[in-house]
Amino acid sequence: MKIIKRNGTEIEFNPEKIRIAVSKANNEAPNESDKLTDLQIGVIAEAVTKKISQFSHTPTIEEIQDAVIHEIMRQQAYTVAQLYTEYRYKKQLIRKANTTDDSILSIVNYENEEIKQENSNKNPMIASTQRDYIAGEVSKDLTMRVLLDDEIIDAHKKGLIHFHDSDYFVQKIHNCDLINLEDMLQNGTVISGVKIDKPRSLATACNIATQIVAQVASSQYGGQTFSLSHIAPFVDVSRQKWRQRIKNDFDKVNITVSKQQINDLAELRLKDEIKSGIQTIQYQLVTLMTTNGQTPFVSMFLYLNEVPEGQTRDDLAMLIEEVLTQRSQGLKNEKGVYVPAAFPKLLYVLEENNIHEDAKYYYLTELAAKCSAKTMVPDYISEKMMLKLKGDVYPCMGCRSFLTPDRFTDNGIGNVAQAMNYDENKHKYYGRFNQGVVTINLVDVALSSNKDMSEFWKILNDRLELCHRALKYRHERLKGTTSDIAPILWQYGALARLKKHETIDKLLYNGYSTISLGYAGLYEMCKYMTGKSHTDPEAKPFALKVMQFLNDKCASWKAAENIDYSLYGTPMESTTYKFAKCLQKRFGIIEGVTDKNYITNSYHVHVTEKIDAFTKLKFESEFQALSPGGAISYIEVPNMMHNIPAVMQVIKFMYDNIMYAEINTKADYCHICDYEGEIRIAENPDGKLIWKCPKCGNTDQSKMNVTRRTCGYIGTQFWNQGRTQEIRDRVLHL
16 A cells, blocks of 8 residues: 655555554653553554555545544543654654755655656656756745745645645746737847847748747746747748749749749748748747746647738638648657647637638638547637637637736727737737636535535635635735846737836736636536536536626626636646545545546536537536636547548537537557557556556556647646546547
8 A cells, every 4th residue: 555755755555654653652651551552552553554545545644643643542542642743743843944855855766756747748757847846846835834824825735725836936927828929020029138030031930939939938837829820921921032032043044934933933932931830830849848847838829810811811821731731740759650749739710711611711620620530639719609708819828728808908008018019909919918826626615515505605705715815925926026037028029028127017907917716626516515417407507606606706806906817717637636635535535526536627527427529518618608717628539530520510519609629539659569549547456547558558658658638738748646537537428
């Protein structure tokens, strides 16, 4: 049996250590009559061993010590129990003097199980990743000891709420953003002290774009998004360059050719440059490593209507076609086999000019469908539904967070970021960002109420005010930050063009940035309070009422403070396991509620619930409307590579019914036997979930490529036990 030490290391349980610890406390008892016998100490060790062996999760040291005290008390050895408690308290004080040593050493020695599987796109063996994790442990320590109050820290540790990204909170940096790539490419920027002028070719624009992404990613945490439409104008720049160059070459050798021949040859050269330029973006982004030890967590927005109809839109279509073609092929792994790439994430907008069979760009959507069937990308945003819900069409940041609609353009504040491409006649989204996230555990609210509805609403209100206080800590942490902290962001166009030493404070108000109230476990909350899934007509009104209550809270905070609080469907990766373990510890195992090592992300239908793809998407679309700060829905499908018409049917349904959705399939590879297909999850004799090749039985994770979409984005490493169980439990929807 495994147990988890305080530093996150997973080790074998040794009951002899209980005997030793109790014996030490026993020896300190002043009177013989107060002492335990050796037989009693043995009984205590056996009882604790039996108790923790029945846990549905890996026990922690704290849980074992709690059980020891309980068993000592059962033996009526109250003096020994007091001495054991005092000894434990003294050790706790010593640990508090420096809480980071053990955790840092466990990272360096690759022993920290929690860190090893905290992020499926970070390899903790890599030196730069370890460096980031080490710095993160110091930041967490300072955050919990110095920067947050005790009530918020206690709620975070108990899993009532989650204060996200505490490993970055010491620094005055923000979460995610939409890069104003248009301003930087058209008006120039500065990278590492070097002035970068407007590119004179598509190839240069693509190269500069990747350098910008790398610099931005290293100056923040979370994801960033750029639009391919900002690169599209440089296609014609290269076209004109090729026409002139070809004409000059023929003139030099006195060969007469027609203008049409020159143009045709220029288009051939241009297509080669497009292929090379997109390849530059793809290869550089997946091979770059940011200062936080991972590939830039970047998304690329593919939206035809973002540029004017005519040549520029046709040029953008050529870029989109090449992006989809290259992503369908994938990238070679170390064995030279093509496997799906995780980044950049692709956000493909469905619109009137690409969704109908007679539409001009329908061929792009067919290509997107083939790409989805093979690689799980792109994600799909419905222009029709987004206009209905938000009034504008713009990309999400990272995995699912959406900005609130622009209101500062219309309320007289104007060009608050001093962007050089600001247009008072257009709403502004690029250059905006998110201040951070705090998530409420809705399952804990329900369980704490003991099914009393009036108590439920009282607890929910209290927990939300706790989240509000925690979010204010994030906001206040950013206040006073000067533009010098990240020049690429605040001075050179990615988010703003502020003066040196100018604070970013004005960008924290009036809707320029958002701040996110996350939520998780809507399904389990409903299951406990009503006995039914929120898909049940009798339970659904309660779920919608809770969602509206969360939105109303955000609206009241926003009205009072002029800060854009927004409700966000948290894309939990490791936190789903943490919340589940905390719930099991506080409330035990409750069938259908806490009997899994994960809780359900945001408003999603539970992964085990049998529901068809169309019903699921239609149902979840109602909840997307109530999750304006971030929402994404998905369907699980089998291998669809030979049934593209069915994929197209799903995509067309998405266009008419849901704002943001994705299709999940499986595309794995075993290095041992060259198996391509689905590598499955098996269970070890000790109950631990592992990945196993169905062909050769390989379980060495370093010798396989497993690709899964976990919480809005694709992961290519591996996951903690809670997320792995969730992946195993997923049912097909098509």
